[in-house]
Amino acid sequence: ALAADPIKVGLIVPMSGPFASTGKEIWAAVKLYQQLQGDTVAGRKVEVILKDDGGVNPEITKRQAQELVSRDKVQVLAGFGLTPLAFAAAPVATQAKTPMIVMAAGTSVIPQRSPYIVRTAFTLPQATAPMATWAARNKIRSVVTLVADFGPGIDAEKTFTKFFTEAGGKIVENLRVPVRNPDYSPFLQRVKDAKPEAVFVFVPSGEGAALMKQYNERGLAAAGIKMIGTGDVMDDELLPAMGQAAVGVISSHHYSAAHSSPENKAYVEAFAKANPDMRPNFMSAGGYDGMHLLYEALKKTNGDADGDKLLAAMKGMSWTSIRGPVTIDPNTRDIIQDIYIREARMVNGQVYNVEIDKIEQVRDPGV
Numbered sequence: 001a002l003a004a005d006p007i008k009v010g011l012i013v014p015m016s017g018p019f020a021s022t023g024k025e026i027w028a029a030v031k032l033y034q035q036l037q038g039d040t041v042a043g044r045k046v047e048v049i050l051k052d053d054g055g056v057n058p059e060i061t062k063r064q065a066q067e068l069v070s071r072d073k074v075q076v077l078a079g080f081g082l083t084p085l086a087f088a089a090a091p092v093a094t095q096a097k098t099p100m101i102v103m104a105a106g107t108s109v110i111p112q113r114s115p116y117i118v119r120t121a122f123t124l125p126q127a128t129a130p131m132a133t134w135a136a137r138n139k140i141r142s143v144v145t146l147v148a149d150f151g152p153g154i155d156a157e158k159t160f161t162k163f164f165t166e167a168g169g170k171i172v173e174n175l176r177v178p179v180r181n182p183d184y185s186p187f188l189q190r191v192k193d194a195k196p197e198a199v200f201v202f203v204p205s206g207e208g209a210a211l212m213k214q215y216n217e218r219g220l221a222a223a224g225i226k227m228i229g230t231g232d233v234m235d236d237e238l239l240p241a242m243g244q245a246a247v248g249v250i251s252s253h254h255y256s257a258a259h260s261s262p263e264n265k266a267y268v269e270a271f272a273k274a275n276p277d278m279r280p281n282f283m284s285a286g287g288y289d290g291m292h293l294l295y296e297a298l299k300k301t302n303g304d305a306d307g308d309k310l311l312a313a314m315k316g317m318s319w320t321s322i323r324g325p326v327t328i329d330p331n332t333r334d335i336i337q338d339i340y341i342r343e344a345r346m347v348n349g350q351v352y353n354v355e356i357d358k359i360e361q362v363r364d365p366g367v
């Protein structure tokens with residue numbers, strides 16, 4: 001290809017179906033990045049081709065990845081809203097030697113599925129371990145875990161159980177809820193009957209409001225069973241609708257719209273201006289940083305989009321993200337980042353995850 005040809009990025013995310021909020025947040029962030037930074041880098045135009053995979057059928061994601069590579073000749077694949085979808089596309093990236101930027105999916109093992117995967121999202125063990133340690137230190141002695149029954153949920157369950165138990169806490173029960181059409185109420189009834197001091201929850205982005213509603217309706221809050229979890233359940237996109245019911249919930253995560261830094265203030269303002277009815281959530285952060293990683297890598301290669309050269313440029317890259325300082329671990333290709341403990345509070349009449357503690361430069365601890 002001529003140096004002046006556009007660089008094509010195939011962005012595969014769920015824009016419809018039960019996980020559409022993930023795709024919409026990532027797409028909004030990708031567009032915003034190009035609006036703010038320009039659509040040209042190192043003399044080459046960056047053209048993003050958006051594909052909606054619907055979020056539930058890995059075969060669709062895989063076929064879209066194949067078509068993007070073979071027909072559209074994209075030099076980069078990006079997106080991947082859920083773990084099974086990232087797994088399905090990984091062999092395509094390997095075969096085509098195409099960098100695959102995972103902006104959303106959070107199961108620990110994902111980057112091991114292809115040497116061409118780089119992740120700008122987070123991992124569930126990375127976010128969960130600090131929550132377990134915090135809970136044990138803050139006099140929570142018994143916990144029931146309640147997680148969505150697939151990769152990230154199982155990672156969260158295992159990590160919470162390991163770190164909480166090691167810190168002297170007691171796990172009363174591990175409960176797993178189906179991912180498709182979940183009904184949380186029978187599981188929450190079991191939690192209520194088990195009478196733990198807290199319930200640790202993981203559900204995918206977009207599901208938190210339904211869980212919170214049933215947690216309150218089943219009387220768990222009234223029974224004094226605290227809700228704690230990774231920030232997925234306290235998704236910024238859903239917080240305004242959860243309202244007062246969410247106040248007081250403690251969660252651990254890598255991004256909050258309330259993160260106090262000049263970079264994030266500018267981001268949240270620009271995002272709100274471009275998308276008046278949305279609040280940027282952690283999925284948007286994965287998308288925004290994924291674009292940043294690509295742009296900076298292209299600067300380093302002087303616009304050469306060869307897969308191996310781009311990947312080499314991405315490894316070890318550090319920058320000040322909207323979430324704080326981050327680095328792509330050159331060995332694991334996973335993101336190293338600060339994890340924050342946050343408390344949901346009313347700020348100017350709206351609920352936000354306000355950061356109250358920070359664990360610096362956390363790597364995926366594995367499980």
Ligand code: DHB
Nearest residue numbers: 082083105106204205232
């Ligand atoms: C995954 C999906 C989510 O919506 C989320 O919040 C975290 C992880 C996943 O499928 O890996």
